[in-house]
Amino acid sequence: MLAIDARDVTKTFRSGWLRRRETHALRGVSLAVPRGAIWGLLGPNGAGKTTLLSILATLLTPDGGSVTVLGHDVLREAAALRHRLNMASGRPSFLWSLRVDEIIAFYGRLYGLHGAALRRRVDELVELCELVPFRRVQYSELSTGLKQRVALAKSLVNDPELLFLDEPTLGLDPDVSVRVRQHIARLRREQGITIVLTTHYMREAEELCDEIAFIKAGRIPARGTPGELKRQIRLGEVIALKLDPAAVEWLAEAPGVLRCAEAGGWVECTVDEAEKRLPELLRALHADGVVVKNVQVREPDLEEVFVELAK
Amino acid sequence: MNWRNELLAVWAVAVRNALMASRNVFFFFELLFWPIVGVVSIGLMTRFLELTPEQASFVLIGTIALSVVNVCQLEVAYAVLMDVWSKSLKHQFLAPIGIRHLTLGSWLVGIARGLAIFVLLAAFGWWAFGFAVLAPGLPAVAVFVFGCFLTAWIVGVAVCALITLFGNRAEAFAWASVNLVLVLAGLYYPVSVLPESLGAVAAAIPLTYFLDAYRAHFGFASEFRAPIATGLALGALYTALAHWAFFAAIRRARRTGLLLKMSE
Ligand SMILES: Nc1ncnc2c1ncn2[C@@H]1O[C@H](COP(=O)(O)OP(=O)(O)O)[C@@H](O)[C@H]1O
Ligand SMILES: [Mg+2]
Numbered sequence: 297m298l299a300i301d302a303r304d305v306t307k308t309f310r311s312g313w314l315r316r317r318e319t320h321a322l323r324g325v326s327l328a329v330p331r332g333a334i335w336g337l338l339g340p341n342g343a344g345k346t347t348l349l350s351i352l353a354t355l356l357t358p359d360g361g362s363v364t365v366l367g368h369d370v371l372r373e374a375a376a377l378r379h380r381l382n383m384a385s386g387r388p389s390f391l392w393s394l395r396v397d398e399i400i401a402f403y404g405r406l407y408g409l410h411g412a413a414l415r416r417r418v419d420e421l422v423e424l425c426e427l428v429p430f431r432r433v434q435y436s437e438l439s440t441g442l443k444q445r446v447a448l449a450k451s452l453v454n455d456p457e458l459l460f461l462d463e464p465t466l467g468l469d470p471d472v473s474v475r476v477r478q479h480i481a482r483l484r485r486e487q488g489i490t491i492v493l494t495t496h497y498m499r500e501a502e503e504l505c506d507e508i509a510f511i512k513a514g515r516i517p518a519r520g521t522p523g524e525l526k527r528q529i530r531l532g533e534v535i536a537l538k539l540d541p542a543a544v545e546w547l548a549e550a551p552g553v554l555r556c557a558e559a560g561g562w563v564e565c566t567v568d569e570a571e572k573r574l575p576e577l578l579r580a581l582h583a584d585g586v587v588v589k590n591v592q593v594r595e596p597d598l599e600e601v602f603v604e605l606a607k
Numbered sequence: 608m609n610w611r612n613e614l615l616a617v618w619a620v621a622v623r624n625a626l627m628a629s630r631n632v633f634f635f636f637e638l639l640f641w642p643i644v645g646v647v648s649i650g651l652m653t654r655f656l657e658l659t660p661e662q663a664s665f666v667l668i669g670t671i672a673l674s675v676v677n678v679c680q681l682e683v684a685y686a687v688l689m690d691v692w693s694k695s696l697k698h699q700f701l702a703p704i705g706i707r708h709l710t711l712g713s714w715l716v717g718i719a720r721g722l723a724i725f726v727l728l729a730a731f732g733w734w735a736f737g738f739a740v741l742a743p744g745l746p747a748v749a750v751f752v753f754g755c756f757l758t759a760w761i762v763g764v765a766v767c768a769l770i771t772l773f774g775n776r777a778e779a780f781a782w783a784s785v786n787l788v789l790v791l792a793g794l795y796y797p798v799s800v801l802p803e804s805l806g807a808v809a810a811a812i813p814l815t816y817f818l819d820a821y822r823a824h825f826g827f828a829s830e831f832r833a834p835i836a837t838g839l840a841l842g843a844l845y846t847a848l849a850h851w852a853f854f855a856a857i858r859r860a861r862r863t864g865l866l867l868k869m870s871e
Contacts (some may be wrong), residue, residue, distance in 0.1 A: 309864050350867055355697055357862045378703035389694040389870065393630040394623070405619030406702040408612045434630075450698070 298364075299458055299490040300329040300352060305361035307347055307514075321347040323514040324361070329492060329507075334484050336505035337494040344514045345494035349460045352492065353383045366458055379407065382456040386466030388447035392436035396427055399435060400449055407454035421449040425479075441472050448479070459483070461493040465500060477504055533570040535577065536562045538590035546584075550577060562592075616704045620712025624682060627689055628716060637681065638720060639727070642674035646728050650736040660738075664825045667738050669794035671728045672818060675721045675755040676762070676789060682717030683763020686710060687770055688778070697870035700861075706853050710767070714760050721759065725752055743824035750835055754817025757842040761813070762788070764849035771856040774865055793818060799830055813842040 307322040321344045329335045337345050350356040352365055354374040363370040368377040390399050400418045409417055422431045425445040430438065435446065444464070451459060464480065465473040481504060483489050495501055501508050502522045509519040518525055532554050538561060547565060548556040552573040554566045567573040570593045581588055628634055649670045653663035686709040690696040699709070732738035741748055769781040791805060792798075792814040801809055809815050816831060816838030823829045831837060860866040 346867070347864075353701060355701060355861065355866060356864055375703055378701065383701055387871065390698070391623070391627060391689055391693045391695055393627050398623075398626055402619055402623045403698065403702060405615050405622070406699065406704050406708075408615060410615050454702075 297331050298328050299331045299333070299366060300327060300335075300492070301364045302327050302352065303362050305348070305351060305363060306359045307344075307351065307356065308359055320514055322351075322358075325511070325514065325516050326361075327509060327516065327519075329490065331490050332484065332488050333506045334480070334491045334493070334504050336501040336508040337492065337511055338496065338498070338501045338508050339494075339511035340496060343511045345511055346462055347514075348511070349383070349462050349492065349494060353381060353460050354378060355383075379454065380456060381458040381460065382451040382454055383460040383462065384444075384447040384451035384464065386444060386447075386461075386463035386468075388443045390435050390443075390446065390450070393434060395432050395434055396438070396446055396449075397422060397431045399446060400453055403450050404453045409453070417453060421452055424452070425449040441468055444468065444476070448476075452483075455487075456489060458490045458492070461491060463494055463496070465495070465497065473500075480504060532566045532568050534594050535565045535567055535570055535574055536592040536594070537565065537577075537581075537588060538562055539581070540587040540589055544581065544584070544586055547577075550580060552576070613708070616708035617712045617715070620686060620709055621715045624685055624689075624713045624716040625719075627685070628682070628720070637678055638724060642671075642678075642724055642728055643731060645670050645674060646732055647735070650732065650738070653736075661826050663736070664738055664740065665822055665827060666795055667732055667736075667740065668818065668821060668825075671725060671732070671740065672751075672755050672814065673789060673794050674728060675725050675752065676759045676814065678724050679714070679717035679721040679756055679759030680763040680766070682720055683710060683713045683760055684766040684770075684781075686713035686763075687767040691770060691775055691869055694870050697866055700857065700866060706767075706850065706857060710760070710764050710850065710853070713763070714756070717759060717763065718756050721756055722752065725755075743821065747821060747824055751817055751821040754814060754820075754835075754838055754842070757839075757846070758789075758792075758812070758814040758817075761842065761845040761849050764846070764853050768849060768852040768856045771853065771860050771865070771869075774869060788812060789814065797827070797830060811841070813838045813845065816841070 303326045305322050305325045306320075309319040309321055311317050311319070325344070325348060327335075337348065339345055347356065351358050351363060351370065354370050354377060357371060365377055366380050368374075370377065394402065397418050400421055401414060404414050404417055422428055425448050427442070427445055427449060430442055435443070438446065448464070451461075461480065465476050468476065477500060480491060480493070484491055493500075493504070505522070507519065507521055508525060509516045510525075542561065543558065543563065547553065547563065550565075550573075552567050552569065554568060556563060556565045558564070565577070567577075574591070574593065578588060578591075631637075646667065649666055650663075653666055658666070687696065690699060729738075729740040732740055766781040769777045769784075773780075788808075789812075791801070791809045792812045793801070793809055798806055798809040798815055798819070810831075816834040819829055819831055820834040820838070823834075857866070860869075
């Protein structure tokens with residue numbers, strides 16, 4: 297069962313009164329997100345991540361294509377859909393003068409909570425998002441990290457089946473980011489919420505997501521599990537060698553070697569297939585009288601995949 | 608339609624507006640300072656000009672109506688404006704609520720504030736200048752203040768529509784156009800003194816009729832045949848139009864991305 301089924305979604309923003317400017321934010325994007333997944337949308341700034349998320353969350357209407365979310369058409373059944381989803385942004389903004397618990401309660405009422413149930417929900421969320429000492433503090437006086445926790449609390453107020461997180465760890469200290477990520481993973485594990493998050497941090501996507509789509513200039517050129525993506529992009533694998541003598545000229549031209557680079561006393565050869573090329577390289581090096589002092593084989597980082605794709 | 612959820616959403620907006628009003632540093636000025644300054648200056652002016660008590664009441668009713676409408680319309684506009692200023696507009700349109708909840712909830716708070724102002728200014732006018740603003744009795748007063756609130760609702764919703772249509776830039780323009788309309792409603796003079804073309808504009812404004820009906824109790828001949836019915840009919844028509852405009856503006860903002868742009 298799909299939580300999101302979007303096909304060929306397009307969106308163009310038009311701006312400017314005198315000089316009309318068109319921004320093709322989405323140029324035909326399709327995606328299928330199964331229920332219960334954590335799904336990552338990864339891409340550089342301006343790629344169209346927020347635009348896509350906003351369309352899925354009914355904040356923006358698509359120009360073309362079809363979008364079904366939780367079985368509802370986003371254009372015709374937006375009202376019913378809004379009860380079942382929610383969204384939080386890493387750049388949150390709420391009414392300045394309201395206090396933390398007032399903000400959560402306000403949105404809770406909009407989703408139909410009241411009385412004791414509302415109070416209980418506010419208490420739960422304040423607890424869950426570690427906001428207990430701040431519940432009577434005005435929003436404008438909170439730090440960025442606390443504001444983001446308020447945004448997360450607000451986004452859970454209606455017990456959403458589907459949660460959109462737009463760059464949830466943007467600008468957070470590393471230790472806070474780690475906690476937010478643990479939190480996100482727990483939401484899915486314990487409550488079965490389907491989560492779609494955008495990020496431009498590879499590690500985050502790799503750590504959290506079952507599946508990742510790369511989005512760039514309004515298109516999704518690649519998608520899959522983190523492992524699949526690396527293979528799909530065919531970045532190859534890296535064989536790092538410590539040699540004596542330190543540099544060997546012919547290595548870059550050896551069969552199966554895509555490129556070679558030197559880094560910190562290591563020669564890093566990117567090869568198409570490590571398992572096949574490693575024995576060949578070792579034999580050739582031995583024959584050449586080069587001493588191999590150390591060898592490491594590793595998969596390329598998703599970071600490298602990303603750099604490659606973003607070119 | 609689920610009535611409990613309807614009321615709850617209206618209540619949510621009302622609570623929020625009331626909380627924000629209670630923390631607004633300008634609240635004091637909006638609620639007390641300017642209205643009282645207005646009544647004092649008008650009161651002193653009527654003495655200087657040696658107006659009859661009837662004429663003085665005529666002018667004072669206009670001043671009080673303006674204050675009530677202003678405070679109430681501002682509160683209605685806050686339904687959107689506060690969120691625009693805080694860049695949090697998208698959250699309430701992500702939630703399953705309609706614009707009726709926003710406009711009704713904020714109107715309720717506007718009515719509460721408007722009533723407070725009305726009572727205060729009436730009492731102040733009586734104490735300082737001996738104006739008997741409440742003399743026509745409760746039913747007439749109720750119709751009059753309702754007319755003020757209805758006008759304020761229309762104006763406030765229209766401001767919301769303009770802001771969601773044109774973005775924050777429209778704010779100043781929205782207020783200016785609104786005040787222009789109010790001045791034409793014959794706040795300080797009978798509509799009959801207006802040139803014919805402006806008189807036609809005044810005749811299209813609901814507040815004109817409620818002022819006219821109320822002033823009839825102070826001995827001024829009514830300029831219209833059935834002012835209250837006409838005022839209510841026009842008010843209902845504009846209420847519907849303003850809400851439709853607001854609805855259309857939100858739908859457009861979802862299409863153009865303005866809803867997002869105003870939230871970042
Ligand atoms: N509301 C909007 N109005 C006009 N242009 C927009 C709007 N939102 C986004 N854009 C443009 O669309 C493109 C994609 O933006 P966005 O989806 O925000 O990217 P991302 O979230 O990946 O950084 C950008 O060029 C941006 O300037
Ligand atoms: Mg973005």
